[in-house]
Amino acid sequence: MKVVLPDNSKLELPDGASGLDAARAIGPKLAEQAVLMRVDGRVQDLRLPLHDGEPIQILTTRDKSDPDALAVLRHSSAHLLAEAVTQLYPGVKLAIGPPIENGFYYDFDFPEPIREEDLEKIQAEIERELAEGREWVRQEISRDEARKLFSSDPYKLELVDTAEGDISIYKQGGFTDLCRGPHLQNSKSIKALKLTGLAGAYWRGDSENPQLTRIYGTAFYSREDLDAYLERLELARGRDHRRLGPQLDLFHMSEYSPGSALWTAKGMAIYNALEDLRRRENAKRGYVEVKTPLMWDVELWKRSGHWEKYGENLFRIEHGESLYGLKPMNCPGHMLLFNTQLRSYRDLPIRYAEAAVLHRDEPTGSLQGLTRARQFSQDDAHVFCTEDQIQEEIDAMFDYVDYLYDTFGVRELAHAELATRPDNKLGTDEQWDHTEGVLRRALERIGLRHRVAEGEGAFYGPKIDFFMDDALGRPWQMGTIQLDGQQPERLGCTYMGSDNREHTPYVIHRALYGSLERFIGILLEHYGGDLPFWLAPVQVRVLPVGEAHLAAAQDLAHRLGAIYRADVAEPTDTIGKRIRAAELEKIPFTVVYGDRESDESLAVRERGGEQSTVSLAELLARLEPLLPSDV
RNA sequence: GCCGGAGUAGCUCAGCUGGUAGAGCACCUGAUUUGUAAUCAGGCGGCCGUCGGUUCGAGUCCGACCUCCGGCUCCA
Numbered sequence: 001m002k003v004v005l006p007d008n009s010k011l012e013l014p015d016g017a018s019g020l021d022a023a024r025a026i027g028p029k030l031a032e033q034a035v036l037m038r039v040d041g042r043v044q045d046l047r048l049p050l051h052d053g054e055p056i057q058i059l060t061t062r063d064k065s066d067p068d069a070l071a072v073l074r075h076s077s078a079h080l081l082a083e084a085v086t087q088l089y090p091g092v093k094l095a096i097g098p099p100i101e102n103g104f105y106y107d108f109d110f111p112e113p114i115r116e117e118d119l120e121k122i123q124a125e126i127e128r129e130l131a132e133g134r135e136w137v138r139q140e141i142s143r144d145e146a147r148k149l150f151s152s153d154p155y156k157l158e159l160v161d162t163a164e165g166d167i168s169i170y171k172q173g174g175f176t177d178l179c180r181g182p183h184l185q186n187s188k189s190i191k192a193l194k195l196t197g198l199a200g201a202y203w204r205g206d207s208e209n210p211q212l213t214r215i216y217g218t219a220f221y222s223r224e225d226l227d228a229y230l231e232r233l234e235l236a237r238g239r240d241h242r243r244l245g246p247q248l249d250l251f252h253m254s255e256y257s258p259g260s261a262l263w264t265a266k267g268m269a270i271y272n273a274l275e276d277l278r279r280r281e282n283a284k285r286g287y288v289e290v291k292t293p294l295m296w297d298v299e300l301w302k303r304s305g306h307w308e309k310y311g312e313n314l315f316r317i318e319h320g321e322s323l324y325g326l327k328p329m330n331c332p333g334h335m336l337l338f339n340t341q342l343r344s345y346r347d348l349p350i351r352y353a354e355a356a357v358l359h360r361d362e363p364t365g366s367l368q369g370l371t372r373a374r375q376f377s378q379d380d381a382h383v384f385c386t387e388d389q390i391q392e393e394i395d396a397m398f399d400y401v402d403y404l405y406d407t408f409g410v411r412e413l414a415h416a417e418l419a420t421r422p423d424n425k426l427g428t429d430e431q432w433d434h435t436e437g438v439l440r441r442a443l444e445r446i447g448l449r450h451r452v453a454e455g456e457g458a459f460y461g462p463k464i465d466f467f468m469d470d471a472l473g474r475p476w477q478m479g480t481i482q483l484d485g486q487q488p489e490r491l492g493c494t495y496m497g498s499d500n501r502e503h504t505p506y507v508i509h510r511a512l513y514g515s516l517e518r519f520i521g522i523l524l525e526h527y528g529g530d531l532p533f534w535l536a537p538v539q540v541r542v543l544p545v546g547e548a549h550l551a552a553a554q555d556l557a558h559r560l561g562a563i564y565r566a567d568v569a570e571p572t573d574t575i576g577k578r579i580r581a582a583e584l585e586k587i588p589f590t591v592v593y594g595d596r597e598s599d600e601s602l603a604v605r606e607r608g609g610e611q612s613t614v615s616l617a618e619l620l621a622r623l624e625p626l627l628p629s630d631v
Numbered sequence: 632g633c634c635g636g637a638g639u640a641g642c643u644c645a646g647c648u649g650g651u652a653g654a655g656c657a658c659c660u661g662a663u664u665u666g667u668a669a670u671c672a673g674g675c676g677g678c679c680g681u682c683g684g685u686u687c688g689a690g691u692c693c694g695a696c697c698u699c700c701g702g703c704u705c706c707a
Contacts, residue, residue, distance in 0.1 A: 116636060199702035200634025207704045211633060214702070247642080255680080255698045310707050329707060363632050364698080366705065477706075546664050571665075580668035594666060605667055
């Protein structure tokens with residue numbers, strides 16, 4: 001048989017030859033360094049047989065940044081971890097140990113709980129294995145043999161019983177694991193392996209199941225790569241909005257109100273910049289601003305359907321005989337407002353916007369600064385419309401998203417998820433083809449990365465969720481666009497159609513920033529605190545060189561202050577110290593004002609250190625385009 | 632909520648095996664009057680997260696709770 005190499009040349013091999021055989025046929029060095037192969041683009045263990053005509057690519061230890069090559073290295077590392085743990089903790093039960101984004105983990109059921117300090121011992125045992133060297137041997141066995149082999153491992157047994165296809169095992173040293181592979185040939189390629197943490201994790205990700213102990217680690221083809229990774233992590237920690245917020249005095253947290261930020265005047269400058277933009281753009285795009293109560297009798301939540309599904313997350317307030325809940329969302333309020341008049345099809349669409357304070361009683365363990373808060377506001381809106389108007393409304397929302405992502409410079413952080421028709425869908429396939437098509441085309445039109453979550457839409461309509469990654473690459477749900485045919489019905493929303501009959505309107509729920517708090521958190525991490533000029537809490541700081549220049553500096557700041565957020569740092573410290581302070585506060589522009597300065601000649605310093613001498617008019621001309629464009 | 636880790640001055644952190652708390656920055660005062668990332672000197676500042684226990688004695692040991700951090704679950 002013949003296989004096709006990446007340069008399109010053909011390699012003659014005996015029938016049944018494996019990837020390793022192919023590598024040997026090409027050269028002994030390649031065979032030695034080979035870690036994995038791709039057959040027709042799909043990863044495959046080197047030990048598995050090839051077939052005539054298959055295009056193959058052999059990955060080696062030199063492909064040290066290839067995600068697949070790293071995954072196989074880390075998968076094998078997970079097996080070394082499992083071997084070490086079974087050595088050190090007899091009686092431990094093994095669950096699963098896959099490679100993940102930046103490393104690997106293995107889930108164990110320990111007879112006695114282990115602690116973080118135990119990791120050192122385990123790490124040492126792994127080092128010993130690495131020094132000794134390990135080879136992986138693959139073997140295919142029958143289901144019955146597998147059951148026998150793993151008879152004392154309940155989790156493995158469950159995996160055997162639910163596995164699809166043939167059962168394979170991998171052996172290394174004295175350790176055997178049920179595993180689909182692929183794996184390295186041997187442990188020589190693992191040049192750096194580090195256990196990074198310990199956590200609880202539920203078996204099969206279900207909180208009804210027993211909790212296992214998960215050990216996290218990472219591994220690389222070189223020591224330098226590990227060091228670089230750890231350094232990147234450290235840098236990311238410096239961008240953490242929970243660190244930057246208090247450091248830059250934007251917001252603070254108090255244990256007296258977990259999950260709710262205390263915003264300072266500087267933080268509010270950012271918050272209000274978002275609010276101002278939201279109001280201006282909403283007005284331009286035909287939204288009307290409304291305001292509905294924060295607190296509602298729980299009867300409303302029962303009627304809207306939220307009580308049953310999300311009642312646990314509702315903050316409750318007893319009031320005499322009745323029970324109130326702080327609103328976790330604006331929808332029912334907007335629907336009640338809609339119902340206050342008899343609506344005609346001529347009134348539609350009606351676009352209600354409200355960025356009210358919302359409360360959700362999130363579990364303590366899940367709170368995370370501004371990104372996962374108990375109190376927050378969404379740039380929420382509900383568009384009441386007819387079926388015919390859906391497409392146009394959604395298109396307009398996507399234009400809006402497009403504008404926001406450009407304005408905030410976060411386009412490359414964003415990606416979307418389109419949730420499509422579930423099994424219990426309402427309506428015909430043609431209708432779903434239509435609505436899903438509307439959303440998909442809109443996504444493509446604005447060129448947003450997206451994936452499709454098949455079957456995860458609500459039964460009454462598809463939805464789009466917008467995500468952004470934080471400094472550590474963790475994705476957060478930001479905005480959402482959801483078509484709702486259920487709540488308007490439950491809350492009795494109707495309008496008179498041209499046919500003189502009552503109809504239930506569609507409601508499109510939409511938040512584009514998502515939570516303002518979360519959005520600001522992500523912005524801070526994205527910019528590492530160096531916010532764009534128009535968002536910076538202090539945009540220009542004037543530094544009088546000495547006492548004699550204070551009045552002139554104040555006058556300048558006052559004039560700049562008519563348009564921008566400007567202040568003066570009084571000469572109580574040396575100029576050097578005040579410049580340093582301005583840099584640490586990440587102020588975009590500082591103007592040093594002394595004997596040499598006048599309106600005709602200002603000493604302007606940009607964040608980072610670049611200096612120039614310009615007139616006031618030139619400075620203003622330079623700042624003006626830094627404000628968001630008014631499309 | 633669950634597993635693991637942590638909580639000392641406004642901030643960043645030190646405080647060995649139990650003997651009664653320390654530095655730098657910030658802040659205040661004084662001197663200095665300053666030209667692009669820290670002038671010098673002095674001073675103020677601690678319910679050592681909270682409650683309980685062990686002990687002659689607890690920041691240190693034990694327990695519970697609160698909060699934070701890394702995960703898991705959840706996230707309308």
